[in-house]
Amino acid sequence: xxxxxxxxxxxxxxxxxxxxxxxxxxxxxxxxxxxxxxxxxxxxxxxxxxxxxxxxxxxxxxxxxxxxxxxxxxxxxxxxxxxxxxxxxxxxxxxxxxxxxxxxxxxxxxxxxxxxxxxxxxxxxxxxxxxxxxxxxxxxxxxxxxxxxxxxxxxxxxxxxxxxxxxxxxxxxxxxxxxxxxxxxxxxxxxxxxxxxxxxxxxxxxxxxxxxxxxxxxxxxxxxxxxxxxxxxxxxxxxxxxxxxxxxxxxxxxxxxxxxxxxxxxxxxxxxxxxxxxxxxxxxxxxxxxxxxxxxxxxxxx
Numbered sequence: 001x002x003x004x005x006x007x008x009x010x011x012x013x014x015x016x017x018x019x020x021x022x023x024x025x026x027x028x029x030x031x032x033x034x035x036x037x038x039x040x041x042x043x044x045x046x047x048x049x050x051x052x053x054x055x056x057x058x059x060x061x062x063x064x065x066x067x068x069x070x071x072x073x074x075x076x077x078x079x080x081x082x083x084x085x086x087x088x089x090x091x092x093x094x095x096x097x098x099x100x101x102x103x104x105x106x107x108x109x110x111x112x113x114x115x116x117x118x119x120x121x122x123x124x125x126x127x128x129x130x131x132x133x134x135x136x137x138x139x140x141x142x143x144x145x146x147x148x149x150x151x152x153x154x155x156x157x158x159x160x161x162x163x164x165x166x167x168x169x170x171x172x173x174x175x176x177x178x179x180x181x182x183x184x185x186x187x188x189x190x191x192x193x194x195x196x197x198x199x200x201x202x203x204x205x206x207x208x209x210x211x212x213x214x215x216x217x218x219x220x221x222x223x224x225x226x227x228x229x230x231x232x233x234x235x236x237x238x239x240x241x242x243x244x245x246x247x248x249x250x251x252x253x254x255x256x257x258x259x260x261x262x263x264x265x266x267x268x269x270x271x272x273x274x275x276x277x278x279x280x281x282x283x284x285x286x287x288x289x290x291x292x293x294x295x296x297x298x299x300x301x302x
Contacts, residue, residue: 024233027245028159031056031139033065037083053161053228058138060293063129066279067227068255069103069120070110094132102286112195118255119278141297146277148251153232156189160228202252204271228254230273
């Protein structure tokens, strides 16, 4: 009998890891929303511009998208320019009209100086909840992590929708048939460093980037991924082969990409996110009727 080749073990371990990432990407897709505006000059309604991403979360009887404040700024700018904004979740595309948005900080464009949290929530109204079947796509509060470091979540994944890879085909309709090339990034959670605040921010060091089908990604632009989820897959990596989607926890909302040194285009070394506790506090402070549900889930929230 020949000596086992360590490369075979490495290959098998890599295959298991990629299978996990793909399952996690499919799970994250269920909760991920895309915000986009159509071009009023296009009578087919097929020319959509992607504005940003978000994660659908249920708070009591209300349903929100947790996103970045600068994404809400972009949504408002699109609306002021005459575009009709929509959100897409699953295979449903629904007008964003009359949805209320709440943001941290002040100022446009937003900077770390005037809005270090860069957090926002979009509160969907009853008709949007029904039309988009949002209860089927809403993450419960029990799966939102108030302190990812304390829970020791590992490994980590970011799942988002870059604008450069999102489009609507000519024969598509607003009711479905949208093609979204979603990316997911495997990486490690690291302490946030200045100018970012470790009490607010998460730093996600990019190890590997793939499409949701497991194939390697070409050089990419992160525009459009702002507002997407940063997911801790489980609290015990030693039992990763027993992983279930229900173990995933939302640990952050992505809002910035850090380019890698050396001047290489479309190459990034880290993604920066805001802890979702900032979004939960925003709801607690601005929407009194949601406080009972938040206090039941997070007794220390203020």
